[in-house]
């Protein structure tokens with residue numbers, strides 16, 4: 001039964017819109033963040049952003065919810081969202097900008113990236129999922 005489910009999942013993965021299996025293969029062995037971004041899919045990232053949408057908007061001028069509006073966040077200074085009051089001291093203490101590398105580390109584990117952050121979110125475990133979300137953010 002387990003085998004059947006797995007086979008079905010692989011088939012679906014192979015034929016679905018997301019082409020997950022192909023993309024994982026195309027990323028190569030021991031893929032780096034760059035490899036994942038090369039095969040990333042912003043449209044799937046938009047769907048994955050559903051898990052962020054309770055706390056974040058991305059459209060231009062969208063409101064801050066529990067978390068800040070994320071329009072244009074890629075490349076912007078960390079904790080520099082316009083109009084946002086109430087970044088945690090932990091995030092404000094971070095230097096630099098939201099490079100793709102910083103975003104990848106943040107989304108893997110907000111608490112590890114900025115211990116004490118107020119972003120109550122466990123993280124996105126799969127590196128390809130993170131690359132898809134970053135591709136979506138980059139497109140916004």
Ligand code: HEC
Pocket residue numbers: 049051052053054055056066067068070073077078079080081086087088089090091092098107114116117118119120121124133
């Ligand atoms: C439960 C609410 C919540 C969820 C879910 C959540 N966030 Fe956040 N996010 C926050 C809060 C609150 C902050 C501000 C953190 C701080 O100040 O320490 C934040 C900050 C951020 C920042 C930094 C913004 C800046 O201006 O520096 C990014 C990027 C971000 N979140 C992306 C995401 C993404 C992508 C997801 C989904 C994969 C997500 N967040 C899920 C609440 C959330």
